[in-house]
Amino acid sequence: MKSLLISAITLLPLAPAVALNNMPLVEEKSTRVSDHVWAIVGWPDIAIVTGSRATLVVDTGLGPRNGATVVRVVKKLSTAQKLFLTTTHFHAEHTAGEAGFPADTILIRPTVQQAEAEKGAAEMIARFSTFSEQNRELLAGVKLRAPDIVFDTETKLDLGGVTARLLWFGAGHTKGDELIFVEPDSALIPGDIVQDKIVPRVNAGEGSVKGWLAILDKIAPLNPRYIVPDHGALGDGSLIGKERAFIADLQSRALALKHQGVSVGDAGKQLTAEFKAKYPDWASMDLAASFVGRVYAEDDAPVR
Numbered sequence: 568m569k570s571l572l573i574s575a576i577t578l579l580p581l582a583p584a585v586a587l588n589n590m591p592l593v594e595e596k597s598t599r600v601s602d603h604v605w606a607i608v609g610w611p612d613i614a615i616v617t618g619s620r621a622t623l624v625v626d627t628g629l630g631p632r633n634g635a636t637v638v639r640v641v642k643k644l645s646t647a648q649k650l651f652l653t654t655t656h657f658h659a660e661h662t663a664g665e666a667g668f669p670a671d672t673i674l675i676r677p678t679v680q681q682a683e684a685e686k687g688a689a690e691m692i693a694r695f696s697t698f699s700e701q702n703r704e705l706l707a708g709v710k711l712r713a714p715d716i717v718f719d720t721e722t723k724l725d726l727g728g729v730t731a732r733l734l735w736f737g738a739g740h741t742k743g744d745e746l747i748f749v750e751p752d753s754a755l756i757p758g759d760i761v762q763d764k765i766v767p768r769v770n771a772g773e774g775s776v777k778g779w780l781a782i783l784d785k786i787a788p789l790n791p792r793y794i795v796p797d798h799g800a801l802g803d804g805s806l807i808g809k810e811r812a813f814i815a816d817l818q819s820r821a822l823a824l825k826h827q828g829v830s831v832g833d834a835g836k837q838l839t840a841e842f843k844a845k846y847p848d849w850a851s852m853d854l855a856a857s858f859v860g861r862v863y864a865e866d867d868a869p870v871r
């Protein structure tokens with residue numbers, strides 16, 4: 568049951584309406600991760616970084632009602648007045664709750680993510696609204712507002728006794744993936760880039776398999792002690808190596824099939840079956856839908 572639920576959740580951006588029931592609402596309940604980092608574990612996972620002067624929230628939940636729940640949790644954790652909000656990527660469950668935050672919240676995100684949101688967020692919100700009656704209510708009238716701050720590759724927020732480094736390393740799950748590294752806690756909030764046994768999803772026109780591996784190589788030296796992913800269970804730094812090994816394995820198998828002249832459709836089916844057997848406890852093993860196609864498209868070698 569659990570894997571079925573995760574499967575529906577991670578496939579959500581492209582799944583047909585009939586396949587989806589109501590997604591769980593954000594719960595008014597947090598888990599302490601480290602000295603300054605807390606997580607609301609659910610759909611999606613939301614991170615809260617509390618400093619003596621300011622708080623940083625990472626991701627909003629789907630729609631203002633969920634965003635308001637996050638704000639109630641923040642008020643229980645900290646009395647700091649200043650509130651920063653950032654988003655790991657532009658998909659609706661990570662951005663579309665911003666109107667539930669106070670009007671003086673300082674919204675900050677990478678330039679590339681903002682451009683991607685301006686291009687694709689309205690269409691995505693409209694699509695999410697069709698998935699269920701609850702989604703329709705949660706997203707009614709939602710339009711993303713302009714951010715207060717954008718940054719190109721990195722910016723630092725001094726929250727008082729704790730610093731959050733907001734990082735953009737290029738395309739992975741989307742073009743605008745942001746990762747947040749919290750010092751001195753050694754906690755990484757990597758968005759969808761590192762998760763615990765959830766098959767990565769790379770949508771055409773948004774993400775990059777090569778880019779995803781490059782991001783993993785850049786965050787590995789941070790050697791984080793704690794990881795708060797976008798979806799699924801909280802974990803430690805060992806998740807980075809596991810994610811990298813899975814993607815590299817899948818990339819090399821897909822390239823081998825491409826160079827044997829196997830069609831992308833057949834390769835997707837074959838590798839889904841092969842990887843289900845090889846990684847039986849990974850959720851959402853539907854490689855045909857996106858990942859294999861991206862590997863084929865990113866390969867420069869001529870098809871036989």
Ligand SMILES: [Zn+2]
Pocket residue numbers: 656658740759
């Ligand atoms: Zn996403």
